[in-house]
Amino acid sequence: MTQEKPSLDELTERLLQFRDARDWRQFHSLKDLMLSLSLEASELLELTQWKPADDFETDAHKEPMQQRLKEECADVLLYLLLIAERAGIDLQQAAADKINANELKYPVEKSRGTAAKYTEL
Numbered sequence: 052m053t054q055e056k057p058s059l060d061e062l063t064e065r066l067l068q069f070r071d072a073r074d075w076r077q078f079h080s081l082k083d084l085m086l087s088l089s090l091e092a093s094e095l096l097e098l099t100q101w102k103p104a105d106d107f108e109t110d111a112h113k114e115p116m117q118q119r120l121k122e123e124c125a126d127v128l129l130y131l132l133l134i135a136e137r138a139g140i141d142l143q144q145a146a147a148d149k150i151n152a153n154e155l156k157y158p159v160e161k162s163r164g165t166a167a168k169y170t171e172l
């Protein structure tokens with residue numbers, strides 16, 4: 052029996068329950084949530100430290116690295132959800148809007164196969 056994956060809204064609700072049960076809202080200023088996101092993103096990046104890019108690509112699909120990668124990705128997502136909730140941002144809509152904007156900035160005919168910034172296309 053497979054368990055249905057929670058939506059972003061459901062994850063946010065669980066996070067708020069977790070936070071409030073511990074009376075931690077007082078520590079979760081928007082500034083500190085953003086700082087924590089950056090720290091967790093650094094923990095994610097730290098997994099690659101001193102490893103050749105190709106080796107890391109291979110390791111990322113195997114244990115124990117996959118588990119560590121999974122945990123740091125989750126930490127990043129969970130802080131991002133808390134930031135969005137705190138700032139009143141609809142994260143799914145914001146992400147969809149950003150993809151739409153990027154599609155306009157990087158039309159396939161101009162950007163395919165090049166890493167150039169949109170201002171250089």
Ligand SMILES: [Mg+2]
Pocket residue numbers: 091094122123126
């Ligand atoms: Mg972490």
